Amino acid sequence: MRIEEGSIEVEVPGEATDGKEGEVFYNPEMELNRDLTVATLRAYREREGGDGGEPTTYLDATAASGIRGVRAAADGWTATTCDVDPDAVELAAENFERNGLDGETVHDDANVLMHQQRFDVVDVDPFGTPIPFADAAVRSAQGLLCVTATDTAPLCGAHFESGVRKYGAVPRNTEYHAEMGLRVLVSALVRTAAKFDVAARPVFSHVTDHYARTYLDVEQGARAANALLDELGHVDHCQHCLYREHERGLLADPREACPNCGHHLQTAGPIWLGDPHDPEFVAAVREQVTDEFGTADRARDLLSTIEGELSTPTHYDQHRLYKRWNESAVGMDDFLAALREAGYEASRSHYGGTTFKTTADVADIEAALH
16 A cells, blocks of 8 residues: 655555554554654754754664654755564565655664664654663764654553553553553653763653653763753652652652652652753754655644643643532633642643643642632
8 A cells, every 4th residue: 555644755564554464564644753753854954054064864663564763864864764574674665665765774773773883863753662762873873863662551640560561661541641651661762862971851741642752962072961861750659549759769758648648649750850852952842843744733832832842740630629629620821820820830731621730739720719
């Protein structure tokens, strides 16, 4: 089956409705992810090119059909795709040729290639967890590391033991489960990079549908890596009243009981407590979204929301709060305005239409709305 995406046409396996056939995987629902990747690559190249050292090399470490690498090549990158499946390697090579593009295809374990070569941009977008590739990826990336995780259940605590094993953290299944998963993922990547005296700071991240995606600036140096470890910490969460608080530090020091209602607190961490975005970079990515993208409108809306999103490490769900209050919810604009009028910062978050962030705690929110 041939499809058009961005400015390219590629051959992919299967029908448009299933996305997977045989051994080579292709997911049409990830078009937004790929559109945002191209826009991010453009913004990154423009940002770095000012010093005369414009990045040029891009690795799609788990390529499958090669569509991600072909799109990067069409946008001017020297692209390499890698896969352990010979059918995938052959298909990626055909897709480069079909579009008249030069691109290297490698039949190997991605970890082997990443230990052997360095690239300006390394993109790890596997089926499931990216953790088996993390050590090699942080050492191979010279400037930007792009990582997708589709195992959201372990990340957010729904599959607790799996999350602990894979990510070296305690995840908790809360109403901000999407953000929990993202911050567990970033924490694992920051800690992995620090083992090699590498600082990996997120500059743009999002959670969409069934996956979490983050882009991290990579910098060599133990001091820089240490500074990022200082932005890890823990969240204490009350499942009864939805109170939460956070504290930096690799060692948890939770309260004995919730200060709002007296019930038991659950502790999650270490998670990333810093900002998962650089707002200026996110704005630059938004400017690079062009109309040939099939998801252009959706991408711009998502980026605009993220650009204005507060950096607090958890978010609230307005409908869940009103359910606790046994009341009907008001409009989100009025709701956020009430919080701001009460003296708190408040913003929408990109995790859903009824999710928001604020500097108010759960008791403050209730007081501001009543």
